Amino acid sequence: GSHDESHETHEDPPDDGSSSPPHSTLAPFSRPMPLSPTLRPVRRDAEADYYRITMAETEAEILPGMSTPVFTYEGYFPGPTIRAHAGRRVIVEQLNLLDRPTAVHLHGGVVAARDDGNPMDPIPPGGARTYSYPNEQAAAPLWFHDHAHHAESEHVYRGLAGFYLLHDGPERRLGLPGGKFDVPIMIRDAQLGQHGELVYVANNQPGRTTVLVNGVPDPYFTVDARKYRFRLLNAANMGFFRLQLSDGEFVQIGSDRGLLAAPYRTRQLYLSPGERADVVVDFSRYRVGGHVDLCRLATVDAEPVPILRFMVVPATHDPSVVPDHLATLPPVREPDVTRDFSLRTEGTAFTINGRTYDHTRVDTAVRWGDTEEWRVTNDDPMAHNLHLHLVEFRVVDRDGRPPDPGEAGLKDTVRIGPGETVRLRATFDTFEGRYVYHCHLLDHSSMGMMAVMDIGR
Numbered sequence: 001g002s003h004d005e006s007h008e009t010h011e012d013p014p015d016d017g018s019s020s021p022p023h024s025t026l027a028p029f030s031r032p033m034p035l036s037p038t039l040r041p042v043r044r045d046a047e048a049d050y051y052r053i054t055m056a057e058t059e060a061e062i063l064p065g066m067s068t069p070v071f072t073y074e075g076y077f078p079g080p081t082i083r084a085h086a087g088r089r090v091i092v093e094q095l096n097l098l099d100r101p102t103a104v105h106l107h108g109g110v111v112a113a114r115d116d117g118n119p120m121d122p123i124p125p126g127g128a129r130t131y132s133y134p135n136e137q138a139a140a141p142l143w144f145h146d147h148a149h150h151a152e153s154e155h156v157y158r159g160l161a162g163f164y165l166l167h168d169g170p171e172r173r174l175g176l177p178g179g180k181f182d183v184p185i186m187i188r189d190a191q192l193g194q195h196g197e198l199v200y201v202a203n204n205q206p207g208r209t210t211v212l213v214n215g216v217p218d219p220y221f222t223v224d225a226r227k228y229r230f231r232l233l234n235a236a237n238m239g240f241f242r243l244q245l246s247d248g249e250f251v252q253i254g255s256d257r258g259l260l261a262a263p264y265r266t267r268q269l270y271l272s273p274g275e276r277a278d279v280v281v282d283f284s285r286y287r288v289g290g291h292v293d294l295c296r297l298a299t300v301d302a303e304p305v306p307i308l309r310f311m312v313v314p315a316t317h318d319p320s321v322v323p324d325h326l327a328t329l330p331p332v333r334e335p336d337v338t339r340d341f342s343l344r345t346e347g348t349a350f351t352i353n354g355r356t357y358d359h360t361r362v363d364t365a366v367r368w369g370d371t372e373e374w375r376v377t378n379d380d381p382m383a384h385n386l387h388l389h390l391v392e393f394r395v396v397d398r399d400g401r402p403p404d405p406g407e408a409g410l411k412d413t414v415r416i417g418p419g420e421t422v423r424l425r426a427t428f429d430t431f432e433g434r435y436v437y438h439c440h441l442l443d444h445s446s447m448g449m450m451a452v453m454d455i456g457r
């Protein structure tokens with residue numbers, strides 16, 4: 001048999017990550033992948049779609065038969081999905097019923113500073129705050145998550161994350177798989193204790209050995225033998241995901257902030273925390289009645305470990321297409337300003353240019369309208385990445401080599417391996433004001449690897 005005897009123990013798990021997760025009573029790939037519900041607006045008018053979300057502690061069944069206390073948006077783990085349309089404003093009232101301050105950030109959103117969920121703009125316990133999202137930007141797989149000061153890491157880990165999928169007319173006219181064939185998939189890792197609880201130990205990546213796909217380990221998803229669009233998000237605090245299908249390849253059509261210029265066929269995807277890949281998988285190429293797995297690999301040629309099983313069933317008709325031309329990307333402009341950044345740990349301090357986050361300090365004063373080139377070096381033996389609020393950027397090169405096509409589109413988060421230097425360019429021509437930029441390994445940002453940019457005239 002494949003089951004070990006069950007482990008009945010009432011000892012608390014050690015906090016060093018050496019404990020193995022509790023044994024599941026179900027065989028892997030025997031639970032359906034949860035689909036995050038699309039939230040309905042409470043009201044619509046000529047101005048906007050209005051949503052109301054309550055943040056609260058609830059319970060989720062991460063492991064079968066066990067209930068895990070989690071933090072949720074509107075009761076869902078992971079959070080519900082908001083679907084927005086370019087040119088139409090979304091207004092979200094967030095009510096905080098947790099016992100601690102929160103702040104809600106729309107990751108990838110071009111929003112005014114007061115609506116950005118800045119760590120210093122918290123919603124107190126019992127309080128509420130209304131965020132306004134103009135959606136004056138291209139279709140993209142955005143997401144919203146907690147950003148409370150020094151606590152975003154634990155809050156996101158405990159569940160405060162949801163998709164925000166922005167659609168627009170040009171994207172709709174492409175005829176990509178849509179409706180129920182456009183599926184958000186949130187991937188993260190976690191350390192589960194003996195009672196199924198989420199164990200949060202800051203900076204303890206080795207302990208987070210359980211991969212959750214839309215909130216559960218090892219789910220299956222039944223797919224028609226046709227094309228699907230998947231919005232893959234790495235929502236892990238610190239884990240990197242190198243993904244591959246057990247057979248075949250992904251057609252990557254978009255990255256963090258929108259569609260690529262052209263589809264990019266690739267065997268592997270590599271996502272650091274916060275990054276998204278918009279992909280199409282054509283299941284008509286697989287045997288009906290069979291399955292194909294989404295796998296994670298530790299390194300480029302490591303053994304693929306399945307994390308999600310697609311079960312292929314007959315399809316009716318598939319009118320969807322993936323056109324050869326997807327979008328016209330704006331040209332990468334020549335920089336007005338060039339800056340250097342260094343990501344480095346010093347003891348327990350996680351720093352950018354030698355300093356930890358101080359919300360009262362402006363680290364980078366940006367002139368509105370400028371294009372800046374940031375040369376960002378990871379001076380650590382560990383991996384980092386960099387996320388800029390507000391702006392989209394383009395990756396110019398990585399250690400002098402051009403980015404691969406999957407990284408050459410519109411980005412807001414970029415991985416930076418140990419010792420690597422990544423050059424990126426952004427044009428600051430939307431909102432003015434103070435925004436943060438930070439490593440999106442949230443345990444690092446919570447420990448200071450975050451800084452302030454002030455965009456002004």
Ligand code: C2O
Nearest residue numbers: 105107147274387
């Ligand atoms: Cu997704 Cu400042 O973060």
Ligand code: CU
Nearest residue numbers: 384439441444
């Ligand atoms: Cu980092």
